[in-house]
Amino acid sequence: MFAPGAVPRQNVAMDQRNSFFRPELADLPAYVAGAVAPGDSVIKASSNEICFPPLPGVQAAIMHQLGNVTRYPDMAGAPLRAAIAAYHQVSVEQIVVGNGSVALIEKFLTALATPEAEVVLPWPSFEAYPIAAKVAGVHAVRTKLRADGAVDLLAVRQAVTARTRALLLCTPNNPTSAALTHTELRAFLLDLPSDVAVLLDEAYVDFVDMPDAVRGVELCAEFPNVISLRTFAKAYGLAGLRVGYAICDPAVAQTLLAMNTPFGVNQLAQAAAIAALQARGEVDRRVQHTVAERNKLVAALRAQGWTGPDPQGNFVWFPGADTELLEALCRAEGLIVRALADGVRVTVTDSEGSLRLVRALSNYRAEQD
Numbered sequence: 460m461f462a463p464g465a466v467p468r469q470n471v472a473m474d475q476r477n478s479f480f481r482p483e484l485a486d487l488p489a490y491v492a493g494a495v496a497p498g499d500s501v502i503k504a505s506s507n508e509i510c511f512p513p514l515p516g517v518q519a520a521i522m523h524q525l526g527n528v529t530r531y532p533d534m535a536g537a538p539l540r541a542a543i544a545a546y547h548q549v550s551v552e553q554i555v556v557g558n559g560s561v562a563l564i565e566k567f568l569t570a571l572a573t574p575e576a577e578v579v580l581p582w583p584s585f586e587a588y589p590i591a592a593k594v595a596g597v598h599a600v601r602t603k604l605r606a607d608g609a610v611d612l613l614a615v616r617q618a619v620t621a622r623t624r625a626l627l628l629c630t631p632n633n634p635t636s637a638a639l640t641h642t643e644l645r646a647f648l649l650d651l652p653s654d655v656a657v658l659l660d661e662a663y664v665d666f667v668d669m670p671d672a673v674r675g676v677e678l679c680a681e682f683p684n685v686i687s688l689r690t691f692a693k694a695y696g697l698a699g700l701r702v703g704y705a706i707c708d709p710a711v712a713q714t715l716l717a718m719n720t721p722f723g724v725n726q727l728a729q730a731a732a733i734a735a736l737q738a739r740g741e742v743d744r745r746v747q748h749t750v751a752e753r754n755k756l757v758a759a760l761r762a763q764g765w766t767g768p769d770p771q772g773n774f775v776w777f778p779g780a781d782t783e784l785l786e787a788l789c790r791a792e793g794l795i796v797r798a799l800a801d802g803v804r805v806t807v808t809d810s811e812g813s814l815r816l817v818r819a820l821s822n823y824r825a826e827q828d
């Protein structure tokens with residue numbers, strides 16, 4: 460059934476075509492993805508991915524599912540939710556999966572956005588937060604970090620007003636790699652009004668090796684306003700498949716589930732994430748390897764005269780650095796790092812990656828003198 464149709468409209472000005480969107484979306488901050496390594500010999504240390512190949516069980520699970528991609532996946536990821544619930548020993552009603560944890564952050568903020576709503580955003584932190592807040596149409600109130608780079612809970616508490624709907628707490632914080640303790644976070648939560656939601660982003664929880672580490676699942680059980688956010692992108696090595704999840708109160712989960720994009724986590728990702736959970740022993744070995752590499756790297760940095768708290772994520776942070784110079788010196792060594800506004804973030808990879816960083820930093824210090 461064909462008709463001639465209208466001639467496509469030409470020369471419509473850009474601002475006119477965008478006039479149906481909310482005006483504040485015109486100046487969304489850009490999410491800058493970590494640079495891609497230009498060749499095999501270059502090491503990518505710009506996106507905090509783990510530096511191992513996919514787990515064998517994950518590859519097999521994906522291959523097994525290839526024949527099923529003509530079919531929609533399970534709509535809300537029920538088998539994956541069940542596997543996650545079993546792993547954390549919580550009920551399946553407490554788990555929501557999403558197309559990367561970033562998708563869950565977006566849904567969460569959209570769910571609470573009203574014209575008056577505010578969220579408290581300790582900064583610098585994950586770049587995706589301010590973008591998600593703007594897209595949701597919720598006002599983000601920034602607070603400073605502690606001198607050690609961890610979330611300043613006192614500053615956060617002072618920023619809470621009657622309009623505050625949620626807090627975006629990242630621990631260990633990206634990009635500073637500093638973490639809160641369970642004791643201080645729990646004390647903070649006891650003092651917080653229970654109608655303020657706490658999005659606890661624990662993307663790097665696996666890499667923490669300090670005493671009194673935050674136990675997010677326990678906090679979710681004690682405080683129904685806490686939502687622990689996890690991802691398969693980092694320790695599990697599934698960044699390319701986009702899958703993350705929230706552990707939260709069943710009532711909160713119900714709303715997030717109702718809002719979720721139908722079939723938001725694809726077939727291959729669901730199968731791969733289940734296989735990754737089954738391979739938790741191997742995941743742990745890889746995490747331990749990364750933590751050991753980080754600790755070796757930190758010792759080398761200290762020997763060079765660098766000071767600062769021990770990093771708790773799979774990345775190290777150089778605040779206040781001459782970011783352009785440091786990035787260029789790393790690139791000259793074949794290491795792609797992430798230059799941000801306030802410093803340079805470098806993912807812990809393998810011993811070769813550490814060696815390159817140490818060489819670049821030694822050149823950096825020489826240029827600074």
Ligand SMILES: *Cc1c(COP(=O)(O)O)cnc(C)c1O
Binds near residue numbers: 660
């Ligand atoms: C990498 C990262 C994530 C993971 O996001 P996905 O969408 O699951 O890939 C979440 N939060 C923080 C702070 C991160 O650095």
